[in-house]
Amino acid sequence: MTQTPTPIIGLQFDRSPLSTQPIFRRFLMDLPREMTPVPDPTDPVVALARRSWEDRTRAEYLGVLIVHHFHGLLVDLNAPADLQELALVMLLQEQRHAAACNHAAITLGGTGEVGFEPQELLLVRTNEPLETQVWRMVLGTYCCGEVTALALIHHSIRALPKSPYRDILKRIAKDEVLHAAIGPQLVATYRAHRGPSWLPYPGDAAVRKIVMETQETMRARAVVEPDELAAFDDPDTAAKLKLLGVPDSKGFLEAYHRGINHAVPKTLARVGLVI
Numbered sequence: 001m002t003q004t005p006t007p008i009i010g011l012q013f014d015r016s017p018l019s020t021q022p023i024f025r026r027f028l029m030d031l032p033r034e035m036t037p038v039p040d041p042t043d044p045v046v047a048l049a050r051r052s053w054e055d056r057t058r059a060e061y062l063g064v065l066i067v068h069h070f071h072g073l074l075v076d077l078n079a080p081a082d083l084q085e086l087a088l089v090m091l092l093q094e095q096r097h098a099a100a101c102n103h104a105a106i107t108l109g110g111t112g113e114v115g116f117e118p119q120e121l122l123l124v125r126t127n128e129p130l131e132t133q134v135w136r137m138v139l140g141t142y143c144c145g146e147v148t149a150l151a152l153i154h155h156s157i158r159a160l161p162k163s164p165y166r167d168i169l170k171r172i173a174k175d176e177v178l179h180a181a182i183g184p185q186l187v188a189t190y191r192a193h194r195g196p197s198w199l200p201y202p203g204d205a206a207v208r209k210i211v212m213e214t215q216e217t218m219r220a221r222a223v224v225e226p227d228e229l230a231a232f233d234d235p236d237t238a239a240k241l242k243l244l245g246v247p248d249s250k251g252f253l254e255a256y257h258r259g260i261n262h263a264v265p266k267t268l269a270r271v272g273l274v275i
Contacts, residue, residue, distance in 0.1 A: 007118065008115040008116065008117060009115065009116050009117070009118055009121065010113045010114070010115050010116075011061070011113065011114055011115075011116060012112055012113050013057060013061075013098065013099065013102040013112050013113070013114060014112050029096040029099060029100070031099065031100065031103045032100070032103060032104075032164050032167065032168060034164050034167075035103065035104065035107045035164040035165075036107065037106075037107050037108075037109070038107060038108055038109065038244075041108060041109020042109070045231070045237055045240045045241060045244075046108050046109060046244065047108075047109070048227070048228055048231055048241060048246070049108050049240075049241055049244035049245065049246050050105050050108035050109055050110050051225075051228075052228065052245070052246045053101050053102075053104040053105035053108060053110070053165075053245065054101075054102075054105045054110060054114050056101040056104075057098050057101040057102040057105055057114050058114050058115075058116060058120075060094055060097040060098035060101055060172075061094070061098040061114070061116075062116075062120060063094035063097070063098075064091060064094040064095050064098060065121065065123055066094075066123065066137075066141055067087055067090045067091040067094055068091060068123075069123040069137070070087055070134075070137050070141070071084065071087035071088060071091060073125075073130055073133055073134050073137070074087055074134070076130055077130050077131065077134065077198055077199070078198060079134075079198055079199070080198070086178070086182060089178070090175075090178060090179055090182075093175040093178070093179075096175075097172050097175070100168045100171065100172070101168065102114070103168075104165055104168055104245060108244065131198075131199055131200060132202070134199060135199070135202055135206075135207075135210070136210060138182075138183045138186050138187065139183065139187070139207060139210040139211050139214065140210060140211075140213075140214040141183070142179065142180070142182055142183025142184075142186075143183035143184055143187065143211060143264065143267070143268060144211060144214040144215060144218060144260070144264050145214070145218070146176065146179040146180045146182075146183065147180045147183070147184070147259065147263050147264050147267050148218065148256065148259030148260055148263060148264060149176060149179070149180070149259075150173070150176045150177065150179070150180035150263075151255060151258065151259035151263040152252070152255055152256055152259055153169055153172060153173045153176055154173060155247070155251070155252065155255035156169055156247045156252065156255075157169050157170055157173060159242070159247040159248060159251055159252075160242050160245060160247055161242055161243060163243050163244070163245060165243075165244055165245025166245055168245065169245065180267075184267050184268060184270070184271050185271070186199075187207065187268065187271050187273060188271035188272065191204075191207075191271070191272065191273070204273060207273060208273075208275055211264070211268070211275055212275065215260050215261075215264065218260050219257065219260060223252075223253060223256050224249045224252060224253050228246070228249050229249040229250065229253075231249075232248050232249050232250060
């Protein structure tokens, strides 16, 4: 039986005319002005870099959806107001990260449209208690995913030469510190809490189980495309890709697994939890 291919939903990352009006422009992120379109967007190396930045745009926009989901859970649980506020801060940051990455892709010949599989855009609540759903996000998304993401972006910045593309990653890295800190600090705070709480700690065994399951899922992901990995075998191609903000894929893959296997346990150990 022939399997029907999954349809791709194209989302356009454009700006409205309001973005040029001073009253609104001052509230919006300034896109990097020093980035100019490349002379030849049909160059295969440029095409690889463009795809990489479109992948980053996709990942950052999925971050928007994830934080939106997280904020909704916090609201429904009447979480402390500062936590709800921090979630909104992270939501805006993810939105701005997506815009910056999309801007980079456009300078490399992108159309401003990024494709998503339908299931990527669907974040639905489960039948589990809201508190359990929050803990799954705190542990899976923030203690594992965002801690690894921070390690990865620091690796990428170190591995790349100076360029406007690298500068985008540096801007994102400043925000990622918050995203990587909130999960471990929530674990530390509510693990030590005694008495009634809006977010009862589920116990070390349950926490370890969620973290270890998330690590296994992350290890199984294909985070580097084979053609990009092969492209770095050629020194000239590798140098061009790095100037366009794409770090060596082999080193990136190694940094990804170091993040999962070392950065995550080390971060949780600092708050008293041994994985």
